[in-house]
Amino acid sequence: MKTVIIKYNAGNVQSVMYALERLGTSYLLTDDEAEIRSADKVIFPGVGEASTAMAYLRERRLDKLIPSLKQPVLGTCVGMQLMCRYSEENDTTCMGIFDIDVRRFPSSHQAGEPRLKVPHTGWNSIHTLQGPLTNGLSENAYVYFVHSYAADVCPETTAVCDYVRPFSAMLHRDNFYAAQFHAEISGDVGQRILENFLKL
Template identity: 90%
Template sequence: MKTVIIKYNAGNVQSVMYALERLGASYLLTDDEAEIRSADKVIFPGVGEASTAMAYLRERGLDQLIPSLKQPVLGTCVGMQLMCRHSEENDTNCMGIFDIGVRRFPNEPGFKVPHTGWNNIHSLQGPLTQGLPDNAYVYFVHSFAADICPETTAVCDYVRPFSAMLHRDNFYAAQFHAEISGNVGQRILENFLKL
């Protein structure tokens, strides 16, 4: 099986590579269109800022390539946000794989932004959450979050309920960092690799 990690300037690729190595999965880190199209699985990681990341994707045509992929694709953190329609972060138009907006957490007493650390996810649905208990804990680092929508497959409550995971057709996404979310994250990655 060929797993590709998309190489771009917002990827937290090292921790993703370590997570795949722990699972015994081989991978290729690339931004080459032919390599990405020929992969069995594609991982689109992310750490960073939406508008800069989208500019980089557009320069390389990756903003057109990613939505056209037919194999299972998993976006994480900023990767998930870039798969949505629009982000309030610097008023950024994104790829629109998920027809939902990404909004900044409002300043609320008792809540720190960014939302950083372990939090639970609930209302789990879909193949990536198979074998997980409801209210499983995962690791988040983000100031922006996608609203709840028909494609939501896991919910987290922080300031407001938001989409912790999304799924439409062959596209899957997680707001949290599955690659550093312990046994829960490992199970999600295992489930993705088995699709």
């Protein structure tokens, strides 16, 4: 099986590489169209800022390539956000694989409620689990988040997290899968999600 990690200027690649190595999976880190198209599985990770990452993708025409892929594709963190329609982060038009917008968490709070920190950083539970990537997971399993922006809950949501507001922790449409959290550093739960993806 050929697994490709898409190479672009959004970090976090090293931890994904380590996670695949722990699973005994070989991989290729590349931005070459032919290599990506010939892969059995494609992973699109990312940390950082949406508009800069999208500009890099457009320069290399990866913004056209990724939505056209037919094999299973997994986007994580900023990778997931770039697969959505639009991000409020620097008013960024994204790839539109998922027909949903990414919105910033509000920094204000209602009277009487605890003030939640933004960015949302650390372990939190996910619920309303659906789809093949969540096979074997318990409802309210814990995963690791680092983000200030999140996609709303929509028909393509396959896991929900509650922080400031309910948001899409995972998405799925056709051959495209996505996780807002960092599966590669989410312990046994994240490892199971990656295993499930590699078995698709």
